[in-house]
Amino acid sequence: MIAGAALLLAGCGSVGGREDAASAVAELLLSATAARDGAQACAVLAPNTVAELEDAAGKPCAEAVLDEDLPEPGPVTGSSVYGQWAQVHVAGDTVFLGVFAGGWRVVAAGCTPRGEAPYDCSLQGS
Numbered sequence: 452m453i454a455g456a457a458l459l460l461a462g463c464g465s466v467g468g469r470e471d472a473a474s475a476v477a478e479l480l481l482s483a484t485a486a487r488d489g490a491q492a493c494a495v496l497a498p499n500t501v502a503e504l505e506d507a508a509g510k511p512c513a514e515a516v517l518d519e520d521l522p523e524p525g526p527v528t529g530s531s532v533y534g535q536w537a538q539v540h541v542a543g544d545t546v547f548l549g550v551f552a553g554g555w556r557v558v559a560a561g562c563t564p565r566g567e568a569p570y571d572c573s574l575q576g577s
Contacts, residue, residue: 470530473537476555477546481524489513497549497556500576519574521561545570 476495483491493501493512501512508515525542537548537555545562547570548555561573 469532470537473532473548473555474527474530474539476548476557477530477539477541477560478524478527480546480557480560481521481541481544484517484519484521485523487517489515489517492516495555495557496574497551497558497576500556500558500574503576504574516574519561521574547572547575 480492480495483489483495490513493516496504496512496516504515504519505512508518522541522543525544527539527541529540531538535550536558539546539548544560545564546557547559547562549558550556557574559570559572559575562570562575563572565571
């Protein structure tokens, strides 16, 4: 009984609730970059994404993320959760997220599909 309760609590809620939470983080990233709030945008990025962005740009995340030319925020057109990973489709973008200690974080954004090949993302971590 106790193990079942712990498992339920570890599940982070229903799939619909998890999709909504991931979508909210994706929208927050795009809204922050549109508002030129680099600090807020970086606050929702995964640690490896921040590290790769800073390494590639040679400047702090809050400055570098604003150079990524991410699309304007738009309506969420779909989202899917696969265990600890999520994919959120917004008008003009696909955002990939992962679950970290503080909740959902953006792993990649500014992503466009390339048929059978992996997505091409302007912002991504490893």
